Amino acid sequence: MKQAFLYSLLAxxxxxxxxxxxxxxxxxxEEASKNAEKAAAYGEQDSLxxxxxxxxxxxxxxxxxxxxxxxxxxxxxxxxxAEMPASFPDEALKAQVVALRSYxxxxxxxxxxxxxxxxxxxxxxxxxxxxxxxxxxxxxxxMAEEYREKIFAAVRSTDGQYISYEEEAILAMFHxxxxxATEDSAELRSPLPYxxxxxxxxxxxxxxxxxxxxxxxxxxFKTAIGRIFPALSLEGEPGAxxxxxxxxxxxxxxxxxxxxxxxxxxxxRQIFSLRSTDFRLKWTGESFLFTVSGYGHxxxxxxxxxxxxxxxxxSYDEILLHYYPGAEIVVAVRRG
Numbered sequence: 555m556k557q558a559f560l561y562s563l564l565a566x567x568x569x570x571x572x573x574x575x576x577x578x579x580x581x582x583x584e585e586a587s588k589n590a591e592k593a594a595a596y597g598e599q600d601s602l603x604x605x606x607x608x609x610x611x612x613x614x615x616x617x618x619x620x621x622x623x624x625x626x627x628x629x630x631x632x633x634x635x636a637e638m639p640a641s642f643p644d645e646a647l648k649a650q651v652v653a654l655r656s657y658x659x660x661x662x663x664x665x666x667x668x669x670x671x672x673x674x675x676x677x678x679x680x681x682x683x684x685x686x687x688x689x690x691x692x693x694x695x696x697m698a699e700e701y702r703e704k705i706f707a708a709v710r711s712t713d714g715q716y717i718s719y720e721e722e723a724i725l726a727m728f729h730x731x732x733x734x735a736t737e738d739s740a741e742l743r744s745p746l747p748y749x750x751x752x753x754x755x756x757x758x759x760x761x762x763x764x765x766x767x768x769x770x771x772x773x774x775f776k777t778a779i780g781r782i783f784p785a786l787s788l789e790g791e792p793g794a795x796x797x798x799x800x801x802x803x804x805x806x807x808x809x810x811x812x813x814x815x816x817x818x819x820x821x822x823r824q825i826f827s828l829r830s831t832d833f834r835l836k837w838t839g840e841s842f843l844f845t846v847s848g849y850g851h852x853x854x855x856x857x858x859x860x861x862x863x864x865x866x867x868x869s870y871d872e873i874l875l876h877y878y879p880g881a882e883i884v885v886a887v888r889r890g
Contacts, residue, residue, distance in 0.1 A: 605714055605885040605886065606714055606885075606886050607627070607713045607714045607886075608625060608626040608627035608630065608655070608709065608713055608714060609625045609626070609627045610625070610886075611625060611626035611627075611659075611662075611714075611886060612624075612625060612626075613625065613626055613629050613658060613662065613673050613674065614671070614672045614673045614674075615629055615672060615673065615674055615675065615676065615684070616669050616671070616672035616674070616675035616676065616677075617675070617676050617684065618676075621671055621672045626655060626658065627709065627713075629658065629674075629684070630651060630654060630655060630658075630709045631687070631702075631705050631706055631709055632676070632684040632685060632686060632687075633654050633658075633676070633682045633683065633684045634647065634650055634651055634654060634705050634708065634709065635685065635687075635690050635701065635702075635705050636676075636678075636682075636683035636684050636685040636690070637650060637654065637678075637682055637683055637728075637857075638650040638857055640690075640694070640697075640701035640704055640705055641701075642857075642860075642861050642864070643861060643864035643865055644704070644707070644708060644864070645860075645863075645864035645868065645869055645870045645873065646857070646860040646861045646863070646864040646870070646873065647704065647705065647708040648708045648711060648712050648870035649855065649860045649864075649870040649873040649874050650708075650728070650855075650857065650860070651708045651709050651712050652712050652715050652716060652717060652726075652870065652874055652883065653717065653726040653728050653854070653855055653874065654682060654726070655712070655714075655715065655716045656716040656717040656718075656723045656724050656726035657674075657681070657682060657725065657726045657727070658673065658674050658682075659716050659723035659886070660722075660723045660724060660725045660726070661673055661674050661681070662674070662723075663722065663723060666680070666681070668680055687702055690702075712870070714885045714886040715883055715884070715885055715886075716883070716884065716885075716886060717748075717874055717878055717881045717882070717883055718881060718882055718883070718884045719747065719748045719878075719880060719881045719882075724746070724748050724878060724881055725746060725749070726854060726855070726878065727749060727851070727853040727854035727855075728853075728854045728855040728856070728857060728877075729848075729849065729850025729851050729852055729853065729854065729855075729856060729857065730848070730849040730850045730856070730857050730858060731754075731756055731761050731764055731848045731849050731850065731856055731857065731858040731859070732754040732756070732830075732832070732847075732848040732850075732852050732856045732859060733754075733764060733765070733832055733847030733848045734753065734754065734805075734847075735751050735752065735753055735754055735804060735805055736751055736752055736754050736804060736852050736853065736854065736855075736856055736859075736877065737751060737802060737803075737804035737806055737831075737851065737852030737853050738750055738751035738802065738803035738804040739853060740802075740803035740804075741802050741803060741804070741808065742853075747880055748878045748879060748880050748881045749853050749854055749878070750879055750880075751803060751804035751805065752876060752877060752879060754856040754859035754877075755859055755862045755863060755866070756856060756858040756859045756861070756862045757862075760858055760861065760862050761858045763829075763849070764847065764848065764849075764858075765845065765846070765847050766829055766845075766846045767843060767844060767845050767846065768826055768827070768828060768843075768844040768846065769841050769842070769843050769844070770826065770841060770842050770844075771841050771842075772792040772837075772841070772842065775788075775792070775795075775842045776788045776795075778825050778826065779812055779813075779815075779817075779825065781825075782817075782821065782825060783812075783815050783817070786812070786813050786814065786815045787813065787814075788812070788813050792837050792842070793837035793839075795812055795813050795837075796810070796811070796812065796835060796836070796837060797810070797811025797812065797813075798810070798811050799811075800816075802819065802831065804852060805832075806819055806830070806831045806832040806833075806852060807819030807822065807831050807832070807833055810822060810835065819831035819833075822835075826844060828844055828846050829846050829848065829849040829850075830846055830847065830848045830849055830850060830851070830852060831851075831852070832846065832847040832848050832852065833845060833846040833847070854877055854878065855873070855874070855877035855878070856877065859877070860873045860877070863876070871883050
């Protein structure tokens with residue numbers, strides 16, 4: 555509470571002093587005042603046991619088969635710059651930082667069966683990607699130091715903050731892009747209340763490959779489906795192989811009838827290496843054509859949606875509370 559009081563006092567002093575600043579300094583002071591007010595709000599969590607920062611949170615990270623012990627502060631930059639382009643707006647990067655911190659805390663509290671010896675790994679197919687600064691610098695070139703500081707600033711400015719639902723860190727899933735709306739976790743075996751389908755504002759003008767196509771011949775289609783469903787018979791006119799589509803809770807392909815078999819959208823995505831389950835399938839008379847929107851599983855925060863919101867002037871906390879409805883942002887506290 556003492557820390558929250560000091561932040562609030564700082565905000566009042568800054569607001570009073572702004573009237574005497576030149577325009578540029580006034581803008582900086584306004585930003586500082588907003589940050590102080592936000593810190594004060596999150597600082598209220600201190601009464602639960604004292605807030606702690608990233609350097610105080612230990613993690614066991616699985617990297618190329620070896621478990622390494624490090625702090626949250628050491629882990630986050632490696633994950634953030636591997637998962638989101640450093641060229642994205644600051645508020646989008648902050649949103650990514652808080653999402654990754656929440657994701658790591660979730661699995662720190664509920665270890666994955668895939669690697670019970672580690673809290674999290676750096677395999678994007680399992681947890682989140684992670685790369686060293688040296689690896690990233692090769693691609694960043696002359697922008698390396700600027701991007702490095704940009705990511706570190708996003709981590710520092712959100713120190714200890716995570717997304718919470720019912721006083722626990724959430725499974726803050728995220729993906730690259732969605733076309734119009736994200737997916738609903740009703741598609742999961744255990745739906746999560748904060749992973750609901752919400753509008754996502756990125757468009758084709760924001761994402762160069764938001765809409766992609768995959769084309770396969772009838773023979774290729776039949777062979778690929780046959781590997782998964784060997785008892786399924788696909789004969790006659792190829793156009794008749796495609797049946798009714800059942801939409802998911804988020805409006806994507808929940809399942810589609812292929813011959814006499816109901817195939818999930820996820821299985822179709824895996825079979826034909828589609829970028830998402832948000833696709834349309836048709837027989838053109840010569841081949842099967844998939845028209846695919848977005849990239850990723852569609853759950854939680856869309857990274858390009860976060861970018862679009864940040865460019866529209868939305869703050870990182872507004873972005874996060876939009877993509878994880880019903881959750882709240884808090885500061886890590888000491889327990890016990």
